[in-house]
Amino acid sequence: MSEQRVAVITGGASGIGRQVSLKFARKGDRVVVADFNETAGQETVDLIKAEGGEASFVQVDVSKQESVEALVDKAVELYGRIDVMHNNAGIGGAGPVLEQNMDLYHRTINVNQHGVAYGIIAAGRKMKELGIKGVIINTASVFGFLASPGTFAYHATKGAVIMMSKSAALELAPYGIRVVAVAPGAVDTPIIQGYKDSGLLDSMRAKVMGGELTKPEVVADTVYLVSLDEATAITGSVVMADQGYASFK
Ligand code: NAD
Numbered sequence: 347m348s349e350q351r352v353a354v355i356t357g358g359a360s361g362i363g364r365q366v367s368l369k370f371a372r373k374g375d376r377v378v379v380a381d382f383n384e385t386a387g388q389e390t391v392d393l394i395k396a397e398g399g400e401a402s403f404v405q406v407d408v409s410k411q412e413s414v415e416a417l418v419d420k421a422v423e424l425y426g427r428i429d430v431m432h433n434n435a436g437i438g439g440a441g442p443v444l445e446q447n448m449d450l451y452h453r454t455i456n457v458n459q460h461g462v463a464y465g466i467i468a469a470g471r472k473m474k475e476l477g478i479k480g481v482i483i484n485t486a487s488v489f490g491f492l493a494s495p496g497t498f499a500y501h502a503t504k505g506a507v508i509m510m511s512k513s514a515a516l517e518l519a520p521y522g523i524r525v526v527a528v529a530p531g532a533v534d535t536p537i538i539q540g541y542k543d544s545g546l547l548d549s550m551r552a553k554v555m556g557g558e559l560t561k562p563e564v565v566a567d568t569v570y571l572v573s574l575d576e577a578t579a580i581t582g583s584v585v586m587a588d589q590g591y592a593s594f595k
Pocket of ligand 1: 356
């Protein structure tokens with residue numbers, strides 16, 4: 347890709363998404379920071395601009411298909427193209443299976459699963475239409491294939507993200523569009539604080555390399571690596587960004 351790339355990052359107002367936005371901008375890409383939270387999303391844009399980078403905020407509710415389509419349209423209106431779509435926005439969705447709060451269950455599916463599906467579809471259609479051999483990166487989790495107590499709905503969504511990534515990668519390959527799932531383990535962001543009282547946070551910390559929660563900057567580095575043309579062999583894959591979480595007993 348010789349032209350300056352355009353990257354759209356959902357959940358760009360906080361945690362992993364904010365660091366991914368900063369990383370892409372530092373590398374010279376133009377970034378669309380997309381989030382439900384306008385104030386914090388604008389803060390990410392301000393941070394990028396303070397470093398001399400190029401970014402815009404677009405408000406999105408990823409649980410609504412028309413909102414995600416409008417986001418992709420807006421990115422192209424602003425910058426003329428879309429090379430990277432990072433479907434990253436997500437919520438915790440905690441609660442044991444027999445005590446499911448069904449409102450939260452459905453909300454978790456709507457944001458974490460349907461939100462990613464809408465992003466794949468909208469970005470895939472736009473890249474195909476514009477003839478762009480782009481990459482769609484979806485934030486999965488080690489919880490997409492490892493069960494942990496009290497996170498029933500969350501597991502369902504992250505398992506779905508992994509299989510949607512593989513399925514879309516297969517179908518978008520003829521257009522030169524890659525689709526990759528990035529699976530973090532235990533990352534130090536606001537979302538994980540919801541697990542503090544269950545003791546899950548301590549057990550997670552004990553399982554990762556170095557004994558500390560992963561920094562969101564480190565996950566952002568992996569997302570960036572996967573986006574590069576040099577990563578052209580990586581599609582349909584689950585790329586771990588978990589500091590060993592899923593590999594250590
Ligand atoms: P975070 O809470 O810091 O960031 C999530 C962002 O998503 C927030 O800015 C929030 O406003 C936004 N968001 C939530 N619902 C939205 C909606 N409907 N529309 C638009 N934006 C919405 O958490 P994070 O840890 O940075 O999470 C980012 C992704 O990483 C999530 O998909 C999460 O499941 C995944 N993940 C996190 C961890 C971890 O340990 N933190 C581990 C594995 C995977």
